[in-house]
């Protein structure tokens with residue numbers, strides 16, 4: 001069952017101690033939501049710990065408060081500590097260490113349509129482009145403190161999950177929220193410098209290798225590319241550097257669906273899917289146990305790479321030709 005914004009406000013006011021977690025391989029919305037809510041609760045005088053499986057990754061060290069994000073510790077917090085999951089479509093995506101706690105989140109705030117409402121309280125707004133936007137609405141509805149640091153973090157969540165306000169999921173409301181966050185102290189130009197113009201050279205080297213693997217299918221309407229562990233080594237790069245690389249595949253006019261395969265060093269395959277808009281890639285991902293949104297979805301699988309790859313590409317080609 002979904003909770004109202006006011007029920008969430010009551011929950012946040014009623015408790016004193018919180019742990020906020022987001023998904024593995026956190027993106028801008030995961031960090032922005034974790035920190036936005038965390039700093040808001042601290043401004044209310046609450047004690048808050050902020051975790052994810054990976055801890056703080058180097059790309060996000062500009063976010064206000066980021067030094068208080070840590071890798072999930074093996075030992076679960078006390079029973080009095082309320083656990084909040086943000087931006088995480090499935091409980092298992094909170095990470096292995098969290099799953100070892102054997103706790104269920106008390107509150108689950110998200111915007112993924114596939115979220116099965118695994119929390120005790122759930123606010124899943126699937127027509128919202130970012131969890132950060134959902135959090136802004138919750139804070140506004142309950143008159144919670146939106147400090148400049150809270151605003152900056154929520155702005156980054158909203159800006160990154162909307163592709164700088166370019167994706168179809170961006171609404172009139174998103175611009176209103178962005179304006180309100182900007183008025184509350186988020187500086188869009190400074191944040192954009194950090195978020196979009198501060199990549200390490202290793203990421204560019206990885207992109208160069210990735211572009212060499214691109215393949216066009218179905219009359220250039222599908223673009224596929226593959227990352228391997230060897231490429232990370234050659235580029236002097238790490239998995240942090242992959243975020244956003246798939247966007248390059250959608251910059252060609254004819255391409256309707258972009259797909260990036262990532263062979264994991266640990267075994268298994270991770271797939272990112274992007275759609276220009278007509279094709280619902282969440283539907284395709286769900287055929288292989290994946291999830292996400294209509295325009296952006298993902299799959300993780302341990303199926304053998306070659307057969308899985310050709311099966312998935314067949315489905316995508318069939319979808320664009322329909």
Ligand SMILES: [Mn+2]
Pocket residue numbers: 029030087111129130131161
């Ligand atoms: Mn998100």
